[in-house]
Amino acid sequence: MNEEQRSLLLSCSSHYLPPQGVKLSYGTAGFRADASLLQSTVYRVGILAALRSLKTQLVIGVMITASHNKVSDNGVKIADPSGGMLSQHWEPFADALANAPSPQDLVQLINDFVKKENIQFSGVKPAEVLLGRDTRPSGNALLKAAKEGLASVIAAVAIDMGILTTPQLHWMVRARNKGMKASEHDYFGQLSSSFRCLMDLIPRERGTFGGMKDKLVVDGANGKEKVVPHGFGSKDVGTRCASLDGDADRLVYFCVSPESSSKINLIDGDKILSLFALFIGEQLRILNEQVDTKNSYQARLGVVQTAYANGASTNYLKQLGLEVNLTPTGVKYLHEKAAGFDVGIYFEANGHGTILFSESFIGWLEATTYELSSGSKGSEEKKAALRLLAVGKLINQAVGDALSGLLLVEVILQHMGWSLDRWNELYQDLPSRQLKVKVADRTAVVTANAETVVVSPPCLQEAINAEIANYPQGRSFVRPSGTEDVVRVYAEASTQEGADSLACSVAQLVEHFLG
Numbered sequence: 420m421n422e423e424q425r426s427l428l429l430s431c432s433s434h435y436l437p438p439q440g441v442k443l444s445y446g447t448a449g450f451r452a453d454a455s456l457l458q459s460t461v462y463r464v465g466i467l468a469a470l471r472s473l474k475t476q477l478v479i480g481v482m483i484t485a486s487h488n489k490v491s492d493n494g495v496k497i498a499d500p501s502g503g504m505l506s507q508h509w510e511p512f513a514d515a516l517a518n519a520p521s522p523q524d525l526v527q528l529i530n531d532f533v534k535k536e537n538i539q540f541s542g543v544k545p546a547e548v549l550l551g552r553d554t555r556p557s558g559n560a561l562l563k564a565a566k567e568g569l570a571s572v573i574a575a576v577a578i579d580m581g582i583l584t585t586p587q588l589h590w591m592v593r594a595r596n597k598g599m600k601a602s603e604h605d606y607f608g609q610l611s612s613s614f615r616c617l618m619d620l621i622p623r624e625r626g627t628f629g630g631m632k633d634k635l636v637v638d639g640a641n642g643k644e645k646v647v648p649h650g651f652g653s654k655d656v657g658t659r660c661a662s663l664d665g666d667a668d669r670l671v672y673f674c675v676s677p678e679s680s681s682k683i684n685l686i687d688g689d690k691i692l693s694l695f696a697l698f699i700g701e702q703l704r705i706l707n708e709q710v711d712t713k714n715s716y717q718a719r720l721g722v723v724q725t726a727y728a729n730g731a732s733t734n735y736l737k738q739l740g741l742e743v744n745l746t747p748t749g750v751k752y753l754h755e756k757a758a759g760f761d762v763g764i765y766f767e768a769n770g771h772g773t774i775l776f777s778e779s780f781i782g783w784l785e786a787t788t789y790e791l792s793s794g795s796k797g798s799e800e801k802k803a804a805l806r807l808l809a810v811g812k813l814i815n816q817a818v819g820d821a822l823s824g825l826l827l828v829e830v831i832l833q834h835m836g837w838s839l840d841r842w843n844e845l846y847q848d849l850p851s852r853q854l855k856v857k858v859a860d861r862t863a864v865v866t867a868n869a870e871t872v873v874v875s876p877p878c879l880q881e882a883i884n885a886e887i888a889n890y891p892q893g894r895s896f897v898r899p900s901g902t903e904d905v906v907r908v909y910a911e912a913s914t915q916e917g918a919d920s921l922a923c924s925v926a927q928l929v930e931h932f933l934g
């Protein structure tokens with residue numbers, strides 16, 4: 420870092436001093452806090468994004484949002500060149516940057532990091548960073564802070580993409596780095612053309628839609644905690660509903676329960692995963708059966724869940740003969756695992772998830788559709804290949820995206836000729852309960868095996884196992900949250916009473932062991 424760069428950083432950062440007595444952490448989903456505390460953090464994330472872009476020589480994204488959290492909160496996260504989450508390897512630097520007390524400390528920290536990572540400022544492409552934000556009132560001022568962070572790095576270009584959903588910004592970063600056009604218009608263009616392509620490929624004999632109604636009601640995060648949204652009641656029984664979270668990176672479906680109009684039947688991320696796996700599996704089978712063996716491609720299909728996946732969903736997926744993988748909580752872990760397959764489908768139960776296709780499989784599909792284009796025009800294998808290619812365009816491969824996921828669910832329901840009830844009946848969820856326990860130090864809980872086993876404090880796992888043994892189909896685990904200052908308890912059992920009581924007993928054990 421030369422003297423000019425140093426003094427630029429020193430003078431600019433003196434306008435963005437960090438709040439006193441606050442420890443900021445990049446966490447599972449970037450920095451989150453009350454918006455009034457975030458000016459200096461967002462400024463520093465601007466610097467971080469510029470450095471990441473200089474290092475990778477690719478486009479980086481910065482998204483300012485706190486999803487469905489309170490309107491007075493805000494947050495900031497980085498989209499890496501792939502469109503995915505910031506490389507975990509840079510997270511400790513993000514934490515250190517946000518917490519550096521003075522401009523001098525900040526400049527020293529950056530200088531050391533730049534040396535360690537061998538980041539060049541001259542003779543390289545300038546840093547290019549796409550900025551997005553949600554509709555929060557604090558968004559504009561924080562955007563300005565991000566821009567000033569970028570302006571503190573010589574040769575960094577900020578491109579304001581305006582108000583976006585989180586997945587739109589991730590999509591744009593991925594598209595830009597693939598040399599594609601990446602405006603909001605291009606995003607909607609790709610979603611709508613691939614959706615239309617999939618609709619046109621629905622087999623005629625299945626076109627009766629199984630009594631599926633045209634109307635879909637979309638709830639913008641008004642239906643939390645498994646309760647019916649405002650204004651909903653018995654008149655809405657039978658209506659197909661989808662619910663998006665605040666920045667549209669999570670999707671679930673639901674309907675008002677026919678038994679009680681104040682309750683909903685929730686169709687969660689696990690069931691979306693199952694629906695996607697069935698559809699993709701069907702297309703892969705058609706291809707494997709029909710494409711001649713010398714040209715065949717044994718695509719590996721894998722699904723990825725976390726310990727929060729309902730046990731009934733994991734059983735169901737295994738019964739389908741699928742390879743089910745478990746990772747710790749947090750999209751970054753699921754995404755990484757799914758990327759190891761030709762088709763990797765991942766979902767958290769709460770609705771974060773997407774489908775990833777390997778470059779080599781996409782290449783093979785393109786070649787196959789091209790070869791089949793002259794002879795067997797409308798052949799089944801060509802249709803299957805075209806469907807998979809269209810899914811790869813419709814689904815947001817950068818990150819889970821409620822809008823693109825919703826369109827894919829809609830097309831698959833039509834393809835199968837299924838109603839919402841038919842989809843929901845794939846398997847029956849085991850009753851479950853989640854609780855939060857406030858403890859003195861949640862980091863005292865250390866887990867292993869994708870968070871299913873506690874290794875510290877000693878003996879806590881044995882005590883949990885002894886509780887589980889009292890419940891038919893009992894399963895329970897505890898882990899420290901990555902986004903809240905609590906230990907989370909999950910329990911499931913064959914009855915709701917059982918799940919509630921197991922969760923309660925395990926929560927008491929956590930309190931007992933951690934005080």
Ligand SMILES: CC(=O)N[C@H]1[C@@H](OP(=O)(O)O)O[C@H](CO)[C@@H](O)[C@@H]1O
Nearest residue numbers: 447448749750767769900901902903
């Ligand atoms: C049980 C649960 O739903 N945990 C959520 C929550 O993480 P915690 O580490 O559990 O606080 O927020 C994450 C980020 O949004 C999300 O990826 C994850 O699924």
Ligand SMILES: [Mg+2]
Nearest residue numbers: 486664666668
């Ligand atoms: Mg969200």
